[in-house]
Amino acid sequence: MPIDISEQPRRGVDTSEQPRRDTDTSEQPHHGVDTSEQPRRRGSEGASQTAATVERAADVLVLFADPGALTLGVTEIAERLGLSKAAVHRILASLRLRGLVELDEETRRYSLGLTTMRLGLAYLDRLDIRRLAAPELARLSRTLSETATLSVRTGFSRVYVDQATPDREVIMSVTLGVPYPLHAGASSKAFLAFLPGEEIDAYFRAVPLTPLTERTPVREDVLREDLAAIRRRGYAQSSAERQPGSASVAAPVLDHRGRPAGVISVCGPLERFRGEAQECAEALLEATDRLSALMGHTSQGNSRP
Numbered sequence: 001m002p003i004d005i006s007e008q009p010r011r012g013v014d015t016s017e018q019p020r021r022d023t024d025t026s027e028q029p030h031h032g033v034d035t036s037e038q039p040r041r042r043g044s045e046g047a048s049q050t051a052a053t054v055e056r057a058a059d060v061l062v063l064f065a066d067p068g069a070l071t072l073g074v075t076e077i078a079e080r081l082g083l084s085k086a087a088v089h090r091i092l093a094s095l096r097l098r099g100l101v102e103l104d105e106e107t108r109r110y111s112l113g114l115t116t117m118r119l120g121l122a123y124l125d126r127l128d129i130r131r132l133a134a135p136e137l138a139r140l141s142r143t144l145s146e147t148a149t150l151s152v153r154t155g156f157s158r159v160y161v162d163q164a165t166p167d168r169e170v171i172m173s174v175t176l177g178v179p180y181p182l183h184a185g186a187s188s189k190a191f192l193a194f195l196p197g198e199e200i201d202a203y204f205r206a207v208p209l210t211p212l213t214e215r216t217p218v219r220e221d222v223l224r225e226d227l228a229a230i231r232r233r234g235y236a237q238s239s240a241e242r243q244p245g246s247a248s249v250a251a252p253v254l255d256h257r258g259r260p261a262g263v264i265s266v267c268g269p270l271e272r273f274r275g276e277a278q279e280c281a282e283a284l285l286e287a288t289d290r291l292s293a294l295m296g297h298t299s300q301g302n303s304r305p
Helices: 002-011 017-063 074-081 085-097 114-125 129-144 186-193 197-206 220-233 277-294
Strands: 101-104 109-112 147-154 157-164 179-181 236-239 246-254 260-269
Touching (some): 017 074, 186 260, 197 220
Antiparallel strands (some): 147 157, 157 179, 236 246
16 A cells, blocks of 8 residues: 555556645745845844943933932933934833843933942942053053053052063062051152041151151141141152052052042162152053042042042
């Protein structure tokens, strides 16, 4: 029987319907391809729509990061992003469900929610100033042909945690990890000057102004005047205050609260550095401004002028 059936199409007489059935069957894979392509097309279109929705939601959130955009209304968001009010309503409703934005029921204006604060804090917690500062130290040292350093504060003292030295015969080099008081040297004074007033007062109450060299300032009134000048110009400078024969300029890297997260300095031998100090200070401020931005600092907060 199997032989007879398989031969029927070849005889083409008794089973004239069979080839048509075979033809119909053979067309099924063709129809199957068309049908299977429809879900793929729909899936691709759905993925594109989802990506577009995510992008629009991200655009809405980014608007709140603009200076002065503490609250935003639906109409304002729609006009700035070129979206319909209905689309903005849908996006904001989704963001509200996840705590990314909050709605003031009286004003009908939106602001960032607690979840965005958690995301921001998580980002700030992972910032590593030593990693971020390393390229800037290398650039400063290479450009100015002097040593560039990074310090961090530990209570009422600070320590060097990194440095980049130039390729020249006579250079300055610092010792990493050794604590220094906050009243001696440019790096120390750059920290002290940009602390809140109550912390500066606490330092003077708690720490004796012990000299490290004959040029270390040890009078509180003189130091306070110097700290005020440092805040005005944005950087500190010193000549042989911490180490005889050395000079430096230093500026703070400010975090999102306007507090010094670290201090960058450029230093060199005293006699050579006298003619370089201004150039070094200008390059230094450009570097610390870039790093401060990476640390979340904006000009809206407590910052140098």
